[in-house]
Amino acid sequence: MFAPDLFGEGRHAMPLRPGAMLLGGFAAPDAPALLEDLRRVEARAPFRNMVTPGGWPMSVAMTNCGSVGWVTDRTGYRYDPLDPQTGEPWPAMPETFRRLAGRAAEVAGYRGFEPDSCLMNRYEPGSRLSLHQDRNELDFDAPIVSVSLGLPATFLWGGATRADRPMRIRLFHGDVVVWGGPARLTFHGVDTLSGGESPAGERRYNLTFRVAR
DNA sequence: TAGTACCG
DNA sequence: GCTG
Secondary structure: OOOOOOOOOOOEEEEEEOOEEEEEOOOHHHHHHHHHHHHHHHHHOOOEOOEOOOOOEOOOEEEEEEOOEEEEEOOEEEEEOEOOOOOOEOOOOOHHHHHHHHHHHHHOOOOOOOOOEEEEEEEOOOOOEEEEOOOOOOOOOOOEEEEEEEOOEEEEEOOOOOOOOOEEEEEOOOOEEEEOHHHOOOOEEEOOOOOOOOOOOOOEEEEEEEOOO
16 A cells, blocks of 8 residues: 555555556545536436447446537547537536546646546446547546546556556545556556445446546 | 457 | 356
8 A cells, every 4th residue: 555544544545557546535525525416417418328439339328527528429439519419518517526636636646637528427237348548638648537436346457558458456436546647548447347235326437537628 | 449249 | 157
């Protein structure tokens, strides 16, 4: 363990590689407010299973908040200022989201993180996300901040190439992973989710903060 | 290849 | 049958 009790009881920071850090339990105190704001966002921009360029629907349901949102369809991946399902702008990023992301980035060594996009992923038992890179952003100077809420999941933490065998890291309610700098384009994914109970019911939410533009 | 199916 |  890198810094036991850096944030208080039962929480810890663990470096995953240069530029990347797991902040165990960092978001746990904020989780009730984050989940409440998540409900407000999804009321205006419902979760939906997007289709990949290959034509297959994703098992993970997604929505966004912020000035742009990550979307995929048969034409490819992109950031869009409008929700293609409603034609409306994505809901504004809640202050609770923005502040948590900024604090987590700072603790991990990235000052002044001001995300313009939050991709919200909803996993149900059986959902998974295969190995990929976050590389649709216009520049890679800013880090990625990833917040886990609800059911635990096995995070697949790979390397700079798809051929690197991923580490398997268990992520729990309130955990935050931050990666940037030399780790910014790390391949990552999520193994098939198992069932169970959690503060968010029988599902897992992931909030991924990016500077897309 | 942010996807599934299939083989060994 | 289960995993990779």
